[in-house]
Amino acid sequence: DTAVSQTPKYLVTQMGxxxxxxxxxxLGHDTMYWYKQDSKKFLKIMFSYxxxxxxxxxxxxxxxxxxxxxxxxxxxxxxxxELGDSAVYxxxxxxxxxxxxxxxxxxxxx
Amino acid sequence: DQQVxxxxxxxxxxxGRISILNCDYTxxxxxxxxxxxxxxxxxxxxxxxxxxxxxxNEDGRFTVFLNKSAKHLSLHxxxxQPGDSAVYxxxxxxxxxxxxxxxxxxxKLNVKP
Numbered sequence: 514d515t516a517v518s519q520t521p522k523y524l525v526t527q528m529g530x531x532x533x534x535x536x537x538x539x540l541g542h543d544t545m546y547w548y549k550q551d552s553k554k555f556l557k558i559m560f561s562y563x564x565x566x567x568x569x570x571x572x573x574x575x576x577x578x579x580x581x582x583x584x585x586x587x588x589x590x591x592x593x594x595e596l597g598d599s600a601v602y603x604x605x606x607x608x609x610x611x612x613x614x615x616x617x618x619x620x621x622x623x
Numbered sequence: 624d625q626q627v628x629x630x631x632x633x634x635x636x637x638x639g640r641i642s643i644l645n646c647d648y649t650x651x652x653x654x655x656x657x658x659x660x661x662x663x664x665x666x667x668x669x670x671x672x673x674x675x676x677x678x679x680n681e682d683g684r685f686t687v688f689l690n691k692s693a694k695h696l697s698l699h700x701x702x703x704q705p706g707d708s709a710v711y712x713x714x715x716x717x718x719x720x721x722x723x724x725x726x727x728x729x730x731k732l733n734v735k736p
Contacts, residue, residue, distance in 0.1 A: 553728055607722075610657065613669070
């Protein structure tokens with residue numbers, strides 16, 4: 514039973530499209546995150562939610578909109594996709610310092 | 624500006640020997656550090672942590688050393704095993720703000736049988 518699951522695993526789409534990535538955790542954690550692994554392999558935080566409330570919103574274009582319907586879910590919607598959005602996106606959850614990550618969604622914008 | 628840096632993108636070690644992975648940080652306010660291990664097509668998994676009140680933390684074959692004055696930490700794996708082959712990320716934060724960790728770019732460790 515996967516602790517943090519995100520779908521889809523791979524996403525190939527054209528520039529200008531709108532797409533969503535879903536994330537669910539069954540650990541009962543209060544906090545969930547979206548991280549982006551860029552071309553230089555750094556993992557950078559995008560958003561953090563605690564009990565459905567946004568607590569961290571890094572310098573991310575407005576085209577990225579997270580939505581947390583409940584504390585077990587944190588979805589990421591991206592409008593008007595650009596080539597530079599191509600990356601691996603990781604969802605994570607935590608109850609304290611150690612994060613549990615999902616397996617990632619590799620987004621390729623063509 | 625990257626506040627956590629792992630300057631060695633890769634490391635190759637013989638099975639049974641010691642693996643030493645290094646990490647440097649620039650923000651002197653960081654006081655909590657973690658190492659994660661990542662296999663291909665999987666998310667990073669938590670390995671070991673250390674807070675700034677300690678300079679060493681050990682868990683089985685894994686030991687993390689922290690040198691606060693040098694803003695440097697290292698992960699030692701002894702003895703290295705082929706199953707340790709993975710990408711290792713270090714991460715740092717302030718102890719009151721576990722919601723925001725800064726990650727390095729990772730070091731790919733290859734342990735040769």
